[in-house]
Amino acid sequence: MIPSAPETPGELPLWPVIEGSSAPLFVLDEAHRIVLASAGSCRLLAALAHELQGQPLARYLAPEFALADALSAQEGAIARPCELTLCPPRGAPIPVEVVCDHCDGPGGRRLSLVAIHDLTHIKILDQDRLARLGKLSLLNQINEALYGARLTLDQMLEAVLHCVTADQGLRFNRAFLLLVEERAKRLRGEVAIGPSNADEAARIWSDLADQQHDLFALMVRYDRSCKQTDVAVNEIVKQMVVPMGHGDHILVRAMRERQAFRVVASEIDFPGVEDLRRWLGTGAFAVAPLTTRRGAVGVLVADNAISGKEISDLDLEFLQLLANVSANAIENSRLYQELQQRLADLRRAAQRQKEDQKQLLRMERLSIMGETAGVVAHELRNPLVAIGGFARALHRALPEGDANRQYAGIITEEVARLEQIIHDLLDFIRPKKILRKLVPLDELITDTARMYEGQMREHGISLDIACGAEGVRVRVNPSEIQQVLQNLLMNALQAMGSGGRIAVRTRLQPGCVRVEVQDEGPGVPEDVKQKLFTPFFTTKPSGSGLGLAISNQIVKGHGGTLACQAVPGGGALFTFTVPLPRPHPASPEREQ
């Protein structure tokens, strides 16, 4: 049955055991030819037992001499495994470990036992380990490069994308970078890298292979931007906009959950995937959030749209690691840029201040001169009053025709001239009053009332603003009108103490706008009402008693009236009117 096998298998009791073993085992004769191959051996070599029988085992092992070495070296010594490659007649070489031993066979024949251990699985693990080691060292390089080089934010973003796609990097085909826009509350595509089609890809990749760039040189290309070179992908990235409020969107989710995602072509849709497939034009892609301790700054999206290569676990894992490294670098770069901006602002402000100071000094000198002139003019006024006043008296007392009467008249006239000069001078020196301008009254009233809303709330008082003179413009001094409303609101607040409602209303009436402030306080007694607008009159323990007097003066000055009336059921209602501007199309009032 087996030509070169011992005639009686029974002489080797283990024969059938070896033959049936699923472990790859061989029995060799003195010439190292296969006497017996186990079932496991046949399977490993993908051959039938009788094909193998009689063949030198070395034929299936590489290097060929290694088996002889292993068999001779181990004569009488402890079996030591050695790593070789098993080359099946058909199929790919298999990394194996070989252990040899010897035994005496039937008829005193010297036989060798060879056990083979398939190392394929272990080798794959080793490769994986090596790949990880390689990528970790790569990340380290990237990290150093990103932090070491003084990159602008744009350069930084592009450097990151180069790392995702470079041959020496993560080897994705294309990469897209989206940043969070805090103010617009959205995620927006910023920059992308990658070829637009297979032809371009082939050209670029062969170019790069020729040039043998080191990664750093590739990353930090100061000379040109991929926004200019990779037009097609940058057109794509511009379309990528996702509102942050879209919480289920895969990109927003990735940031919130700080989790990288891989989407394969067969995957059932979940929110946002359809968007990305449409933008990218491919079914499979990977998403990694750019997060720092302070939060998410953006998202990296990468795919193999050109080569169609599957994205592995390792690819995803490293994309995330790269994203982590990059996020911090991007954040730093952003902060650096912000700092630069603030520094520039500060410098400008300092410059402006210096100029302002010069201007201020000039103004101060002028102001001192003006003040001095003012004081001198005032001091002159009193004696002039006496001189001119008595000259008038003399002029009046002296009879007509008397020369002295004429002289007294001259003194009177000259003094009047001096007084006029002083009057003009003082008017010139006195700071001009804040002038009136046309303003929308409703806006002025609403904005002013709002300023006191917080203070009201502290007292548990709600403020109702109902303006019914929308768009009506009146000619007023806005700060004076604000002062009136403030006085009325403060009075209402003090009258009410805590809790209740203050209503502020405006109404358009014939010729004027009426502003009302109504409170829910105790109201104003009749006797108090008489003196309400008298200066220094007050019913409050504190307060100058001038608030309403001033308000009255201001409202009068604007041609309106301030009034107070009782409200049925308690409370006080203060109203003031502001006249509408006279329509004078022929001579429009000038705004000064």
Add this chain to the structure above:
Amino acid sequence: MQKRVLIVDDEPHLRLLYETELRRAGFETMSAANAEQGLEFVDSMRPDLVVLDIRMPGMDGVEALQRILDRDNTIPVVLNTAYSSYRDNFMTWAADAYVTKSSDLGELVSTVRELLHEETVSQ
């Protein structure tokens, strides 16, 4: 009966001028050289009207105005001063009238007449 006008001014020549002119206009006059003395006269002589200068050594006219109103807020007070800018100071709004000093006393005299309801001119 003649109405009595109190003049409060630290300048003796101006006091003399005002007294002369107001007497000519038919008023009985008295004058004080400072605010403190003026307040005493308000208490002791019960004038019908006070002409008050603002800038005086010691107590100024604005404070004097408040004190006069504290005592009796029915007495009309005319603020008479070289400082036209006092008109912008709301503390002076309590005064019944405000006259800027001028060698032409016409405005002062007519203001006093108006406040004392003496429409008839007694030249």
